[in-house]
Amino acid sequence: MSTPYAKLPGWVEYGLIPLVNLVVAFAVAGLVVLLVGESPLEAAYHMVNGAFGRGEYIGFTLYYATTFIFTGLAVAVAFHAGLFNIGGEGQAYVAGIGVALACLWLDRFMPWYVVFPVAILGASLFGAAWAFLPGWFQAKRGSHIVITTIMFNFIAASLMNYMLNRVLKPLGSMSLETRTFEAGGQLPRLDWLMSIFGLSVGTAPFNVTFLLALAASFGVWVLIWRTKLGYEMRTMGHSPSAARYAGIKEARIIVITMMISGALAGMMALNPIMGETYRMQLDFVQGAGFVGIAVALMGRSHPAGIIPAAILFGVLYQGGAEIAFEMPSISRDMIVIIQGLVILFAGALEHMFRPAITRAVLAFSGRGRTQAAAKGA
Amino acid sequence: MDELAIELKGIDKSFGLVHANKDINLKVRKGTIHGIIGENGAGKSTLMSILYGFYQADRGEILVDGRAIDIRDPNTAITAGIGMVHQHFMLVENFTVLENVMLGAEESWILNAGISRARAELKRLEKEYALDVNPDAVIEELPVGLQQRVEILKALYRRADILILDEPTGVLTPAEADHLFRILEQLKAQGKTIILITHKLREIMAITDEVSVMRRGEMVATRETAKTSVEELAELMVGRRVLLRVEKGEAHPGEVKLSVKNLTVRDSRGVTMVDDVSFDLHAGEIVGIAGVAGNGQSELLEAISGIRRAVSGKVHLGGEAIDVTGHADPAELRWRGLAHVPEDRHHVGLVLKFEESENAILGYHDDPKYRKGFVLDIDAIRADAEANIQKYDIRPPNARLKTANFSGGNQQKIVLAREMERDPDVLIIGQPTRGVDVGAIEFIHKRIIEMRDQGKAVLLVSVELDEIRALSDRILVMFAGRVVGERKPDASEGDLGLLMAGVEGPKEAAE
Ligand SMILES: Nc1ncnc2c1ncn2[C@@H]1O[C@H](COP(=O)(O)OP(=O)(O)OP(=O)(O)O)[C@@H](O)[C@H]1O
Numbered sequence: 110m111s112t113p114y115a116k117l118p119g120w121v122e123y124g125l126i127p128l129v130n131l132v133v134a135f136a137v138a139g140l141v142v143l144l145v146g147e148s149p150l151e152a153a154y155h156m157v158n159g160a161f162g163r164g165e166y167i168g169f170t171l172y173y174a175t176t177f178i179f180t181g182l183a184v185a186v187a188f189h190a191g192l193f194n195i196g197g198e199g200q201a202y203v204a205g206i207g208v209a210l211a212c213l214w215l216d217r218f219m220p221w222y223v224v225f226p227v228a229i230l231g232a233s234l235f236g237a238a239w240a241f242l243p244g245w246f247q248a249k250r251g252s253h254i255v256i257t258t259i260m261f262n263f264i265a266a267s268l269m270n271y272m273l274n275r276v277l278k279p280l281g282s283m284s285l286e287t288r289t290f291e292a293g294g295q296l297p298r299l300d301w302l303m304s305i306f307g308l309s310v311g312t313a314p315f316n317v318t319f320l321l322a323l324a325a326s327f328g329v330w331v332l333i334w335r336t337k338l339g340y341e342m343r344t345m346g347h348s349p350s351a352a353r354y355a356g357i358k359e360a361r362i363i364v365i366t367m368m369i370s371g372a373l374a375g376m377m378a379l380n381p382i383m384g385e386t387y388r389m390q391l392d393f394v395q396g397a398g399f400v401g402i403a404v405a406l407m408g409r410s411h412p413a414g415i416i417p418a419a420i421l422f423g424v425l426y427q428g429g430a431e432i433a434f435e436m437p438s439i440s441r442d443m444i445v446i447i448q449g450l451v452i453l454f455a456g457a458l459e460h461m462f463r464p465a466i467t468r469a470v471l472a473f474s475g476r477g478r479t480q481a482a483a484k485g486a
Numbered sequence: 487m488d489e490l491a492i493e494l495k496g497i498d499k500s501f502g503l504v505h506a507n508k509d510i511n512l513k514v515r516k517g518t519i520h521g522i523i524g525e526n527g528a529g530k531s532t533l534m535s536i537l538y539g540f541y542q543a544d545r546g547e548i549l550v551d552g553r554a555i556d557i558r559d560p561n562t563a564i565t566a567g568i569g570m571v572h573q574h575f576m577l578v579e580n581f582t583v584l585e586n587v588m589l590g591a592e593e594s595w596i597l598n599a600g601i602s603r604a605r606a607e608l609k610r611l612e613k614e615y616a617l618d619v620n621p622d623a624v625i626e627e628l629p630v631g632l633q634q635r636v637e638i639l640k641a642l643y644r645r646a647d648i649l650i651l652d653e654p655t656g657v658l659t660p661a662e663a664d665h666l667f668r669i670l671e672q673l674k675a676q677g678k679t680i681i682l683i684t685h686k687l688r689e690i691m692a693i694t695d696e697v698s699v700m701r702r703g704e705m706v707a708t709r710e711t712a713k714t715s716v717e718e719l720a721e722l723m724v725g726r727r728v729l730l731r732v733e734k735g736e737a738h739p740g741e742v743k744l745s746v747k748n749l750t751v752r753d754s755r756g757v758t759m760v761d762d763v764s765f766d767l768h769a770g771e772i773v774g775i776a777g778v779a780g781n782g783q784s785e786l787l788e789a790i791s792g793i794r795r796a797v798s799g800k801v802h803l804g805g806e807a808i809d810v811t812g813h814a815d816p817a818e819l820r821w822r823g824l825a826h827v828p829e830d831r832h833h834v835g836l837v838l839k840f841e842e843s844e845n846a847i848l849g850y851h852d853d854p855k856y857r858k859g860f861v862l863d864i865d866a867i868r869a870d871a872e873a874n875i876q877k878y879d880i881r882p883p884n885a886r887l888k889t890a891n892f893s894g895g896n897q898q899k900i901v902l903a904r905e906m907e908r909d910p911d912v913l914i915i916g917q918p919t920r921g922v923d924v925g926a927i928e929f930i931h932k933r934i935i936e937m938r939d940q941g942k943a944v945l946l947v948s949v950e951l952d953e954i955r956a957l958s959d960r961i962l963v964m965f966a967g968r969v970v971g972e973r974k975p976d977a978s979e980g981d982l983g984l985l986m987a988g989v990e991g992p993k994e995a996a997e
């Protein structure tokens with residue numbers, strides 16, 4: 110009996126419970142704000158206003174969300190096969206090389222719509238390659254992927270330091286970044302999309318990578334629930350012994366899954382490099398790989414959950430930056446605490462309120478027992 | 487007349503469209519053993535889960551010792567003196583017996599005082615009910631029979647007066663089952679009330695005082711055990727007459743379909759589980775492997791079907807070698823005509839979190855007919871799944887239901903349908919009727935014999951000696967990894983029993 114307690118209707122399972130978790134997370138975050146002597150209401154106002162107040166702010170929110178969709182999908186895909194890929198950070202970072210090479214090579218004489226597909230390919234290849242090794246080590250040598258992917262994050266950081274210092278930095282430049290790309294390496298903003306809603310993106314780097322993220326979400330859904338490979342991945346994720354019985358080759362699935370996961374994480378690199386800064390800078394990933402873990406957790410590893418979860422984290426990033434800007438006594442670190450609380454309540458403690466909500470729902474929906482009055486024992 | 491320990495009035499429960507319990511009334515007298523029988527999916531486990539607070543009834547009333555009680559969770563049930571031994575044990579594998587018994591009933595934050603008190607209490611219980619288990623043994627090192635005893639101790643430690651056992655003998659050897667029944671008799675003698683769910687009518691006749699029959703969610707009858715018969719009960723359960731013993735004609739063995747030579751298999755710790763086993767399996771015959779559980783039968787099946795690597799030996803399928811010591815591939819063997827119904831349906835034969843239709847293709851998901859371009863053809867998959875559901879009468883007939891939500895016997899039918907409907911040349915089948923009701927046993931046995939009569943080779947492993955004797959054309963007995971004898975199906979139970987216990991029988995081979 111996997112779920113001994115009553116099965117809940119969909120709107121409770123996927124709507125009410127996450128909402129309650131979120132409200133509690135924000136309530137506790139409010140207490141923290143109160144503790145440093147600031148008004149939680151004011152902070153909440155800046156958070157919401159900073160994320161949605163203007164077209165430009167919405168653009169920033171969705172820009173961050175784009176990044177998190179990719180890293181969230183990456184974690185989710187691995188999760189379905191029972192693998193915990195903590196290496197999204199490193200995979201995205203290394204994938205930057207693929208994007209940068211494509212741009213540096215083609216940006217002067219090709220339009221963006223030619224460079225973009227090449228860059229997507231480059232990002233996927235480099236991301237997949239960086240995930241291949243941990244996958245292969247687990248498949249062949251049994252080295253645990255959680256450990257190896259963490260190690261590969263560190264190796265990626267050193268490697269990128271070297272690459273930017275010695276290889277990709279233009280001669281004579283002082284800063285650790287590639288040269289700025291020409292028009293071919295600059296992705297168009299999604300002004301037209303925003304203007305449908307009567308908004309303007311302003312300076313927000315909200316770009317076509319967002320559409321790629323939506324396409325990738327659909328692709329992941331097809332992969333997991335509609336292909337043979339996805340079927341094999343899920344079988345392995347749920348029951349390795351059943352997978353062996355079915356003749357599913359564990360080593361092969363581990364390696365392929367990790368490569369797909371790495372490729373998805375890698376595509377994240379397109380967003381900041383081609384969509385915002387038009388060059389590859391040191392540390393451009395900025396923890397997005399780790400946020401992906403929280404996004405996948407909250408989104409229950411389903412694209413339909415990952416997209417809203419990624420947007421929520423976009424709100425936290427963009428609105429959080431606004432709070433830090435408007436309320437000087439609340440530092441960036443406080444924002445990280447608030448984000449941590451959301452992860453805590455929506456991810457790790459997601460079942461905390463389930464029993465109480467279950468009872469309440471059963472009582473309200475009139476399915477309660479007739480002898481509720483008889484309180485024995 | 488006597489006092490009632492439990493009275494259920496108008497219990498009703500639905501899971502979505504499945505009406506699992508329909509207006510159930512049940513009276514269980516104090517100090518008796520009350521059997522509950524019924525087809526797979528009749529709603530027995532659901533009813534007991536309601537009594538134990540795992541599920542909440544939609545309607546109805548529960549009276550314990552004459553008092554109405556609102557049982558909202560297992561804790562209320564425990565407080566009311568109800569204990570339950572689940573079909574799948576709920577023990578912490580790497581805790582000791584004592585720790586498991588105390589878990590959740592520690593009484594205080596400081597463990598030490600509680601531990602010595604618990605130890606004393608455990609001693610008393612063991613003496614009183616002949617439930618001897620070493621309190622310091624670690625659970626995972628105990629055989630299932632003893633693990634089950636720990637579950638009973640757990641309930642008694644929580645002062646249960648009413649004990650519910652859901653299919654307790656499914657996993658036990660005959661000797662272990664006998665011992666369990668002695669314990670139950672003892673408990674009854676001490677005034678405890680016992681509710682026993684089982685599919686084995688023999689057990690019902692042997693030990694219960696009264697028996698209630700469920701069918702399709704309804705309570706259809708309650709009988710005094712002394713005044714009923716196996717035949718009547720089977721008929722009440724299924725709603726028609728049931729053949730309790732399969733009829734089968736002569737076997738007409740053909741060519742060798744599967745040949746096993748000097749097969750040796752070790753487990754992960756290096757213990758030899760299958761020791762130099764050789765035999766041939768012909769087309770059109772059923773070879774049964776008898777033996778007490780744990781004597782290498784499981785490992786033998788796993789090695790032949792390519793799941794577990796053998797140390798040495800040769801296996802040929804239809805004349806061609808299977809690379810059992812190297813990279814035998816279960817998927818490839820399926821295409822070569824080997825179907826395998828594994829013993830452990832929960833961990834091996836099914837993915838419980840999948841929809842029924844997804845399990846209906848497990849292992850055959852490579853079949854091109856389930857592919858449409860580069861995606862899976864969900865319609866084709868569901869159509870096949872639904873055909874199997876019809877043909878094997880799997881209930882509820884819903885290919886989209888999560889497999890975990892099917893009752894045990896119906897889960898077994900999902901696996902059988904998948905493996906049998908592929909028209910394999912060789913069918914190897916472990917514990918085909920574990921946890922399956924009499925009506926379904928009849929059906930499954932008929933299908934197995936039909937397969938034989940169509941010229942398939944069937945290798946059958948079962949811990950049910952009756953089943954082995956009823957189906958097999960030849961019986962091999964395994965003991966400590968070796969085949970210690972071969973018998974005709976008409977060999978006496980005593981003769982087979984001696985072989986199974988490792989005592990060489992008087993005659994060597996029956997051939
Ligand atoms: N959690 C659940 N969700 C949906 N349906 C369920 C759930 N639990 C049980 N059912 C359905 O309720 C019916 C009764 O199941 P139950 O497990 O009580 O049967 P059972 O009599 O114990 O059968 P068996 O002898 O095979 O164990 C079945 O049709 C089953 O599929």
Ligand SMILES: [Mg+2]
Nearest residue numbers: 530531893894
């Ligand atoms: Mg049951």
